[in-house]
Amino acid sequence: MVDLVATLTRWPTDLSAVPAGVSALEVRADLVGDLAPEALRFPGAVRYVLRSRAYGGRADDPPRRRHARLIAAARRYDRVDLEADRDLVPAVLAGVPARQRRICWHGRALPLDDLRARFRAMAAVPAAAYLLAPEAPTVEDALVPLHLLAELGRTDVTAYGTGPAGTWSRLLAPWFGTPVVTGPADGVAGGAGTVDGDGALSVQRLWADYGFPAVTAPRALCGMVGKAAPSFTRMLNRACRAHGGEAWYLPFLVPAVAGFRTGFWPAVPDGLDALGMPVRGLTVSAPLKEAALAVADEAAPAAWASGAANALVRRRDRWRAETTDSTAVVAVLRRAGVRVGGRAVAVVGCGGAGRAAAVALARRGADVTLVNRSEARGRLAGDLLGLRYAPLASFTPRGAAVVVHATPAAAEVPFPVHRLGRGAVVVDLVFTPGRTALVTAARRHGVLTIDGHAVLRAEARQQFRLLTSQREGVRHVSHSAP
Secondary structure, eight states, X not given: OOEEEEEEOSSSOOGGGXXXXXXXXXXXXHHHOOOOHHHHTOSSEEEEEOOBGGGTSOBOOOHHHHXXXXXXXXXXXSEEEEETTTSOSHHHXXXXXXXXXXXXXXXXXXXXXXXXXXXXXXXXSOOSEEEEEEBOSSTGGGHHHHHHHHHHOOSSEXXXXXXXXXXXXXXXXXXXXXXXXXXXXXXXXXXXXXXXXXXXXXXXXXXXXXXXXXXXXXXXXXXXXXXXXXXXXXXXXXXXXXXXXXXXXXXXXXXXXXXXXXXXXXXXXXXXXXXXXXXXXXXXXXXXXXXXXXXXXXXXXXXXXXXXXXXXXXXXXXXXXXXXXXXXXXXXXXXXXXXXXXXXXXXXXXXXXXXXXXXXXXXXTXXXXXXXXXXXXXXXXXXXXXXXXXXXXXXXXXXXXXXXXXXXXXXXXXXXXXXXXXXXXXXXXXXXSSOOHHHHHHHHTTOEEEOHHHHHHHHHHHHHHHHHSOOXXXXXXXXXXX
């Protein structure tokens, strides 16, 4: 059992929305002020945090005033955070008993030797708990605090990488001795599916998506590598939980190809293997799909033919490149009762997803034309796949039974929808919280439209099967809202 702690970052906040499993409330006094604990009416322990600007907070009190606030907090709160660089002075240590102290350090990313030395200096001062939170500019930087935890073997030390690239390390830290997992109480998610710049998931997501505090260690890991995709990650992880929690699905934020080839791969899978947390499979998002194919030991025919992969699956010691971009498009068309054999199909966009969809549709007998804004890239894709190419600037969908939109454009209509014929179908691969401009225009024109939400659910079902080799949990994905 791990303590689930809610961080109060705004006041007033409706604490009735905090999950029942939350055992403590952490008050960020640098954000909400020195609240009276009894006024919060919280049934569990209440902790005091006065994060300085040097540690990423907003407190800028002079030392005398800061130390007075900490000493006063010790008389009202159950625990008080003391910053290793400014609070370990005789007056504060005399006023805050060791049983109430958590000694904290926030700073830049450090190699393991330096982080180890930092902890030794902190541990020289008695405390109930210790926190080390180095920045994690990259996913691989977040491995370092986990290695420290595994080495220490203690249950009074919390360590993880901060920032969106370190979110995954917060989730795994409890399996290496960290006694708590912390998230903002208000549940208002920001960039990369986290609530603040620290990379912390809200307590609502920690409870609903990962099952904290009553969880058991996963036997294997899966994850999303690439740009943030909170809805997709949520669906896959909930499916994993529904199947018994044997695998966890984690967010690995790697926004650029260079970071994938020179940092993430193979350092993170190998590093997690060394920690006893084997990686079973990875979903790979744009713009990493071509790079994923390049690093694989072998490739499925569809991935090879399209020149891109959106999944890397581990079988024993070999990594196999796969793609579900192709099968997801076929699946949503089949579900809608749309036949493609012998019919004209246009695929707008020649990236990894567009090429994979074109390959699958052509193999099912469709007469496929590739459409792209860049002529050089479009002709290259056409030559690679043996398909016709048409420039987007002059493309008209007249005569196409199905148009698949596979560019990132969400706010513009990429082709003249009013020229679609009766009975035409538009499949939009773009996923946004609301409707894209294309979906809105196509539905206004009376065209059957399959939006990115439906495609996302189909992708999630197929990724679950592929990465976990399981089928039973798929029904939990199919009814999950994005």
